[in-house]
Amino acid sequence: MAASAQLGKLKVYISVDMEGVAGVVTADQLGPASFEYAKFREFMTRETLSAVQAAKQAGATEILVADSHGNMENLLIDMFPPDVRLIRGSPRRLSMMAGIDRTFDAVIFIGYHASTNNLQGVRAHTFSSARLTRVALNGAVVTEGAFNAAVAGHFGVPVVMISGDDAAVAEVRSLVGNIEGFETKKTLGFHSANSLTPEASIAGIAQKVKAALARRGDFKPYAVKAPVTLDISFKNYMPAEVLAYLKIVQRVDSHSIRYVGQDMVDVSDFVDFISSYNLALEP
Ligand SMILES: [Zn+2]
Numbered sequence: 001m002a003a004s005a006q007l008g009k010l011k012v013y014i015s016v017d018m019e020g021v022a023g024v025v026t027a028d029q030l031g032p033a034s035f036e037y038a039k040f041r042e043f044m045t046r047e048t049l050s051a052v053q054a055a056k057q058a059g060a061t062e063i064l065v066a067d068s069h070g071n072m073e074n075l076l077i078d079m080f081p082p083d084v085r086l087i088r089g090s091p092r093r094l095s096m097m098a099g100i101d102r103t104f105d106a107v108i109f110i111g112y113h114a115s116t117n118n119l120q121g122v123r124a125h126t127f128s129s130a131r132l133t134r135v136a137l138n139g140a141v142v143t144e145g146a147f148n149a150a151v152a153g154h155f156g157v158p159v160v161m162i163s164g165d166d167a168a169v170a171e172v173r174s175l176v177g178n179i180e181g182f183e184t185k186k187t188l189g190f191h192s193a194n195s196l197t198p199e200a201s202i203a204g205i206a207q208k209v210k211a212a213l214a215r216r217g218d219f220k221p222y223a224v225k226a227p228v229t230l231d232i233s234f235k236n237y238m239p240a241e242v243l244a245y246l247k248i249v250q251r252v253d254s255h256s257i258r259y260v261g262q263d264m265v266d267v268s269d270f271v272d273f274i275s276s277y278n279l280a281l282e283p
Helices: 002-006 037-057 144-154 166-176 198-214 238-243 264-276
Strands: 011-016 062-067 084-087 106-112 132-137 159-165 180-189 192-195 228-234 249-253 256-261
Touching: 011 037, 037 062, 037 106, 037 159, 037 198, 106 144, 106 166, 106 198, 132 144, 144 159, 144 166, 144 264, 159 166, 159 198, 166 180, 180 198, 228 238, 228 264, 238 249, 238 256, 256 264
Parallel strands: 011 062, 011 106, 062 084, 106 159, 159 180
Antiparallel strands: 132 228, 180 192, 228 256, 249 256
């Protein structure tokens, strides 16, 4: 703690999803219309607060939290201390990493899940379980965690810790490196898990956040080589057909397109565009 304080500023970015929160197994916990949502947004908030408090104990001088699940309005903002800022709502540029820049020192992922290409993982998907079947950067399939780590890497910021189910932690580590990981539950299937209680999860997250920030010099930014080739496969046929009208888009096969961006910001903008745009957007 003293060592961190002596180094001066320690700016921490925390991106929070919900599928990897302890106890989450189905859509019953994940959206405003679901019967357990109110309870589980509180658990999501408490896991995040645990990371916030642990980061402060490890010397964090500034913390930015990005509410990054669903409508991005899940975290109970009034439960946070006054010296923390929160990013809420969507669409927004850089999405789950909105607000990240070169001034940050470390990134933490809370409540993350595995990719849609993983054989395991509770609610395993990549950006859209309903629409996308594969997302790859420079030929390598990525999770949201690895994609977001590459966005942070663009700004020279390393990811130091992830919490989520066992599949999510293992999959991100396989790409990003041996960051600290906390398993909130063991995957039994897409809609089932053997889970810790919220109390146990909160304690474990705090421990791993402290461990990660104590040795943050060990972690390197996850840099993908530029220009960055983004491959996306859609569940349906038409998105690939219509996107290929654009000269910047190449149709790779019936359900897949390729876009080459100068860097991860370009690629992130492209993903956010195809995820957000429809002609009926209002206002
Ligand atoms: Zn989510």
